[in-house]
Each structure stands twice: as C-alpha cells, then as structure tokens.
Amino acid sequence: MSVIDEAAIEQFMGKVVTELGAAEGVALHRIGDQLGIWKAMAGAGPLTPAQVAERSNCDERYVREWLAAETAAAYVDYDEATGTFSIGDLVAAAMADEDSPMFVGGAWQLTCSVFTDLPKVTEAFRTGGGVGWADHSHDLFEGVERFFRPGYNTELVASWLPALDGVVEKLEAGATVADVGCGHG
Template identity: 30%
Template sequence: MNQEKIDKLSERIINDTNSAMNCLTLYIGHKLDLFNIIRETGPIDSEELSKKTHYSERYLREWLECMTVNGYIEHDPSTNKFSLSDEYAVVLCDRDNVAYTILFVYWIPSLSLALDKLLEAFKTGNGVPYSMYGPDMLYAQGEGNRPMFVNDVAKWISTMPDIAEKLRSKGGRVLDVGCGDGWASISLAKSFPLTKVDAVDADSQSIENAKKNVRNEGLENRISLHHSLMEKSEFKEKYDLVMTFESIHDMPYPVEALRKMRKIVSSDGAVLIGDVSMKDTLEEKNDFAGKLYYNFSVLLCLPQSMNHTNSVSTGAAMTSSTFKKYAIESGFSKIEVLPINHFLWTFYRLTL
C-alpha cells in the first residue's frame, strides 16, 4: 500500500469539501447582495453592515470572517473593517464583465436539489426533469452565460464574414435554438439592428424569463419567443442564420433537431453551433473541460436528456467526432470548425 497516495486522496477530498462549502458561503454573499454593498460603501464592519442591511450582526460577522480567511475579501485589523478589492469586485459584482463568474456558485445548491431524484434514476434508468433543479439552475445558466453572450456573440458571427455582412447591411432572419433567458438573441439584435430573431426553448420558465429580458431591453418588436422542442417546432420561414449554444449535447434527439435546422436554413445561410470542447479518449479528458463537463453530465445534462422517451442520451462529454456524426446524419454536407478561441467550447459552421 502506498500511504502517500492514500494521504493525497484523503487531503484532496477534504479540500474539495471546503471548495464546495466556499460556493455556498459565496452564494449567501451574492444572494443577499453583500458583495455589492461592501463594494459601494468601502471598508465596513459587521455592525455597520447590519445597520445598512437589517440583517443579523452575528451572522454577518461570521460570514465576513469566513470570506476573509478563505481569501475573498480583505480585513484591516487596525479598524476591524472589511473591504473588497477592485479586482475581486469585477468577478463578484460586474454583471457585464466576462470575468463575472460568481453566478457559477449557484449551480451547487441547484444540483443538490435533484440528488434524491438522481439517486432513484441511477436505479431505474429513468431521467430527472429539468424542473427538479429549481430556479437557481436557470439563474446560474442564464445570468452565468450572459456576460459571454453580451460581449461575444457579434465576434463569433464575424468569423463568418458573409453572414455578418448580410445581417449588418440587409438584415434578415435569425433563429436562436435553446435560447434560455434570451441573452444571445438580445446581443445579436443589438449588434445587427436590421435583423429579426425567432428564439425557441423547450423550457417554459426559460421562455418566460426571456420574455421579461426582451421586454426590458425594448426589443419585443424584433425578437419573438417560442416554447417548443426544436424538432417539434413549426417554423416554416427560411433563416439566414440558425444558432445554438451549449445545447446539442442536452438534446434528447439531436439528429432530428439538426435536421430541422437544416430544413429551415436558407441555401446561402449557415448554422452556427457552439458546444463542448471534449477530447476523444477518456484518458485525454482529464483536462479542466473534461472534469467540469463530466460532473455536469452526471448531475444534470444526461439525467434531463434521459427524461425523454428513446433519448440518445448524449451527455455533456460529447466529443467533436460525436457531434460531426450527428451533423452528417442530419444531412449537412460541410462542417467547418471556426477560428474562435474559447476555453470550453468549439464552434462549428454547418452549411447545406
């Protein structure tokens, strides 16, 4: 027996447990708007924070000290006041910045909600409904992806100069598949003011969230929202661009969905896919993307896909070869990997 190997795993599990608890204490800080308040007020002690928020001073004191020892906020022992550095404020408070990753901690309580149902699914082979993960899951996904969408959608489309020029100069129609809270559609509509967008999602609450966001952005006359599985949708118009991000691996029937996209994209249009970057062999998947997406796959992506009858059950560990197989089966003749640098996704252009 290799005692060093035993000790390393034991230590790792303890560290992983602390990391999970960090996610929950960060969640408390974000959910109660404490990070924004600390940023706005500057150095503050627990009593001042209690007066400002009307929260319990004793709980706030313990939370402030917890955030300090875990390295998220700063403490001045001479004044016993706590503060947030400008750099950490970007990550914890700046909603439009691509570094605003605090929303990812919402995944931990959300995924935990479905554990009982997931344990049962392991025994029965059934799926877990999307709704079991609660509102925090939609918030983590919608708001978590928002900074990327509002900053980068136009950049991604620019790697297809013919499509970008058409949308910019002539407008046209775009279909956003698996639109979630609608931020990719909103970003595209703002970047290409002549376009009209149809956005579709299989989750009714996501569509409701998207309606609210579209209304708040004043884009109701240019973005139309639809509740449907893509393969069962009834779109009949031809689209200059069909786009979908991080959704193919979640779809119970990806070939049918891609076939529907192929049917409605115009002859000189394109389908833009952004989905997981995953190596081909299991041994190669021990990089960050592999570890992250396998966790998502076990806890969410595979179970919600298997909730549909005869699902192909792809999961979030979908390789490029698996995706290309789906695209070929659905009838696309050309599959091009676009020159977009992303640490988690690969982008494809599909054409007829």
C-alpha cells in the same frame, strides 16, 4: 485491507478536504450573491461587520461569520487594526458586478442547483429513469443564464458574429433569425 502508503493516504485525504472546502465555499459565495453582500461591499472601502450587515439588510452575527469564512478563503480582506473588511476591484468585478465580463455569480447559483436536484438524480440512478430538463431547479436555469450572460454581452457582437463569414453583413441587411433552444426552456 492491504497496507496503504502513508504518503498516499495524506495525499488522498488532502484532496478530500480540499473538495469539502470548495463545496462549502460555493455555498458561502452563493449566500453572498443571493443576499447582496458582495454588492454591499463593492466599492465601499473598509466596512465593519455592522456596516456590511446594514448595507445588505442581513443579521450582523451571520455577516460576521460569513466575512470570517470569506477572509479565510482569501476573497475578503481584513484589517486587524481597524476591524474592517473590504473587497478589491477584482473580487468586486467577479462577485458583485453583473455587467462585468468576469462576473461569476451565476456559477455559484447553478452549482448549488446540483445539490437541490440531488434527490431526483439519485432516484434516476435507482430506477434507470431520467430527470427532465424542465424538472431541474429554477436555479439551474437562472444560474446558467447569469453565468453565460457576461460572455455573450462582451463577445457575441464584438467577436463571435464577426468570426462567422458573412453573418454580420446578412444580419445588417435584415436576415431572419430563428432563436431555437435558447432561454429558460
């Protein structure tokens, strides 16, 4: 092996560690989404781990670990004086409010589906075959739906349709629309 510059090694390893942290973060965010921990914290103000556990119907020890990790990642705020945790309005809108245009819960779900499908994709690499759309994890479809829903709800009628010449008028007049290639497949 040739001699590699120490700075290049540090830069590369920094990238690796950053990506590992991001991957683990996605899993933690998904746990919070799936178990309703983000929703339990949204708008609740400062809560102890026991209160978060009770509100989300989860085990306190695991919630405490989750809170510590999400605090380290700067998604959850910790008040050392009171031993309580909270999330701000921005985090609540993005992580807990499925009607918010900022909601990203579906992103965590669809990203985790990649790992669920990994054995199928790995086999396709070996055999040259493929993975049929219907063979993917349910989390891919639901995650995509949940991820794009806020944008559609916010923008479809308000801006996307009006940007197409004459479309709104045709729809208002009773145009026929074919919904092709949409939904769960």
